[in-house]
Amino acid sequence: xxxxxxxNPGLTFSLIVVFLYALLCFxxxxxxxxxxxxxxxxxxxxxxxxxxSGSSRIFLYRLFVFICFAAFATSxxxxxxxxxxxxxxxxxLVFIASMIINVMFSAKPLTSLKTMVAELWLSGLLFFFxxxxxxxxxxxxxxxxxxxxxxxxxVSLMGFYEFLTGNSIxxxxxxxxxxxxxxxxxxxxxxxxxAVRGGLYRAQATMFHPLGMASYLLFIFxxxxxxxxxxxxxxxxxFTIAGGLGTTLSRAGWFIATAFVGIRMRKNxxxxxxxxxxxxxxxxxxxxxxxxxxSNMLMAGNTDVAxxxxxxxxxxxxxxHPLTGVGVGHLDLDIFKNVQYRSWDVTLACLLEExxxxxxxxxxxxxxxxxxxxYKLSHRKEFHLEWAADGLLLGIIASLFNATFSNSIxxxxxxxxxxxxxxxxxxxxxxxxxxxxxxxxxxxxRLSS
Numbered sequence: 001x002x003x004x005x006x007x008n009p010g011l012t013f014s015l016i017v018v019f020l021y022a023l024l025c026f027x028x029x030x031x032x033x034x035x036x037x038x039x040x041x042x043x044x045x046x047x048x049x050x051x052x053s054g055s056s057r058i059f060l061y062r063l064f065v066f067i068c069f070a071a072f073a074t075s076x077x078x079x080x081x082x083x084x085x086x087x088x089x090x091x092x093l094v095f096i097a098s099m100i101i102n103v104m105f106s107a108k109p110l111t112s113l114k115t116m117v118a119e120l121w122l123s124g125l126l127f128f129f130x131x132x133x134x135x136x137x138x139x140x141x142x143x144x145x146x147x148x149x150x151x152x153x154x155v156s157l158m159g160f161y162e163f164l165t166g167n168s169i170x171x172x173x174x175x176x177x178x179x180x181x182x183x184x185x186x187x188x189x190x191x192x193x194x195a196v197r198g199g200l201y202r203a204q205a206t207m208f209h210p211l212g213m214a215s216y217l218l219f220i221f222x223x224x225x226x227x228x229x230x231x232x233x234x235x236x237x238x239f240t241i242a243g244g245l246g247t248t249l250s251r252a253g254w255f256i257a258t259a260f261v262g263i264r265m266r267k268n269x270x271x272x273x274x275x276x277x278x279x280x281x282x283x284x285x286x287x288x289x290x291x292x293x294x295s296n297m298l299m300a301g302n303t304d305v306a307x308x309x310x311x312x313x314x315x316x317x318x319x320x321h322p323l324t325g326v327g328v329g330h331l332d333l334d335i336f337k338n339v340q341y342r343s344w345d346v347t348l349a350c351l352l353e354e355x356x357x358x359x360x361x362x363x364x365x366x367x368x369x370x371x372x373x374x375y376k377l378s379h380r381k382e383f384h385l386e387w388a389a390d391g392l393l394l395g396i397i398a399s400l401f402n403a404t405f406s407n408s409i410x411x412x413x414x415x416x417x418x419x420x421x422x423x424x425x426x427x428x429x430x431x432x433x434x435x436x437x438x439x440x441x442x443x444x445x446r447l448s449s
Contacts, residue, residue, distance in 0.1 A: 010178040014049050018063050025071035030134050031143075036068050037421045038147035041216060041414050042154050044206045046170045046179040046192060061414070065123070072130050081133050088132065088427050091369055095125060098362040102355055106327025115329035119413035124420045131424030132431075138385060141425045145388060148418050149227065152220040153237055156244025159203035159213060163247035166201045168194050203247035207414055211407040214250035216415030217241055219399050221257045223391030223422075225264060230387045242275075252406040254279070260398045264390075314349035318356070325356035347403035347410050367396050370423055377430040385429070392426050395419070 025032040040061050047060040075081045099116045106112035116122055135141050158169050169175065170192040181192070195202040195210060207213035224241050228234040245253055258275045317326065351360045371393045378389035399419070402408040409415045 008180065010047070010180055011049060013178050014047065014060055014063070017060070018067065021064055022067050022071075025067055026074070029068075029071050029075055030136070030140055032071070033068055033130065033134050033421075034140075034143045034147050036064055037144055037418055038151050039064060040417055041148075041151040042158075042206050044170050044175045044179075045208055046175050046181055048179065048181070050180040062119075065119075065417070069126065069130070072134075083133065086431050088431065089129070091366055092125060092129060094362055095366050096122070098355070098359050101324055102328060102359050105324040106329075108327060108329070111329040112327040119417055120410065121328070124416050127417050127420040128424035128427070131421045132428045135425040135428040138429060141388075141429055142385070144422060144425050145223070145227075148220065148422055149224065149237065151418070152217055152224070152241050152244070155205045155207060155213060156217065156241045156247075158205035159244040159247040162194055162203040162205065163201050166194060168192055169205055197249045200249065202249045203244070205244075208412055209407075210248040211250055211253075212412035212415060214245055214248040214253035215399065215402060215407065215409035215412060216418070217245040217248075218253045218257050218402060219395040219409050219415065219419050221245060222260055222264065222394035222398060223388065225261045226387035226391035226394075246278075250406070252402055256398050256401050260394055260401075264394065314346070314353040318352045321356055323356045323358055325352070325354045325359060328354045345407060346405065347408040350411070351403075364400075367400060370427065371396050373430050374426060377426075377433060380433060383433060389426060389430075392422060396423070 021032065021035075024035065043059075043061040043064075045059060048057045049060070049063070050057050072081070076083065099121055103109050103112045103116055131144065135144070162168060194204065202210040204210045204213050207216055220241060224238045228238040242257070245257055258279055262275055320326075348360075351363060355363065374389045374393040374396075377383055378386040378393070380386070383389070399409045403410055409419055
């Protein structure tokens with residue numbers, strides 16, 4: 001399909017919704033950003049604009065992101081938004097510096113530069129700071145939270161549908177009608193169809209891959225528990241997303257989610273018993289008898305051994321380029337000729353291989369800095385959204401644990417952008433409380449003197 005195919009339904013649909021979203025952005029930037037956070041996880045990856053042959057395809061959600069960034073930049077130029085210099089900006093600059101270093105010392109700088117600009121690096125960091133500066137009050141922050149939770153709920157429902165029927169959302173009649181892919185089952189490196197494990201379909205919904213869906217819901221999972229614990233009638237949301245996580249058949253995702261939330265709700269014996277019961281009497285026995293290629297919950301099979309081999313290979317590559325790595329972008333280098341397995345299946349191994357100790361240390365410092373700040377905020381007596389701070393910091397920790405064993409949210413764009421949006425908004429709330437505390441302390445000091 002070409003851009004000149006005026007009668008193409010997919011192109012017509014895309015142009016209309018993009019135009020409408022652009023109008024919303026320039027009319028009400030904050031609310032349009034909240035809409036974006038809701039839409040990013042639920043827009044099918046098959047909805048693209050095809051600009052021609054090869055890889056000239058633009059995902060619909062990326063057009064929305066570009067328009068939102070353009071509207072934000074316009075607001076900055078017109079000075080409708082103030083750029084306050086904070087400790088978060090200093091940490092962000094260090095993060096950007098590590099990206100620049102990686103590109104400078106990359107074996108293929110242009111490839112690494114292209115990768116760095118993508119969602120999982122620079123664009124993701126921009127999402128963090130766009131959220132930071134658009135969060136003018138706690139009401140905006142709560143709207144972003146509810147948008148993310150609502151999207152996760154819908155993704156889980158789509159996961160149930162795929163798991164029970166075997167019908168892929170990406171290959172549904174409506175999506176197929178609107179996409180130029182038609183018979184082409186390829187979206188990037190992944191397929192539009194569903195994978196099967198032990199005779200059961202692995203849900204992926206609109207999240208690119210089962211592990212993309214699992215890692216996204218894993219990040220949201222602790223937040224949902226904290227949300228449900230602070231109000232009645234919300235446990236349906238919690239169990240729906242827990243079930244959605246289960247439909248992906250991700251072992252790492254399920255175990256980490258139950259471990260973290262189990263620790264958090266250890267005093268709630270009923271819920272703890274339900275999670276333990278499902279894990280011990282349903283999940284583990286099923287994997288013991290239906291695990292893929294002999295794998296199961298308790299014993300490593302072929303696919304698990306391959307992951308350990310990938311980690312070992314990544315360590316060997318890391319030893320050759322320990323400081324800055326070989327450069328991001330899964331480069332096709334001579335150094336990999338004797339490496340049977342690349343490290344994509346394990347996030348931390350991939351980061352060590354491509355970013356080296358400098359890049360990994362700064363990457364880890366950025367997220368641990370947020371954990372510390374959010375933990376302190378959650379213990380402020382006057383802060384009434386402590387549940388959100390707890391949920392987000394637990395979500396970060398769960399995602400970091402997942403990154404040491406498997407693919408994680410740090411490798412899947414849609415979930416990662418939502419993650420950075422929520423973290424940036426929470427950071428702005430934390431910074432406001434910190435500034436107010438310093439101001440009040442200074443006033444008290446002057447009054448006492």
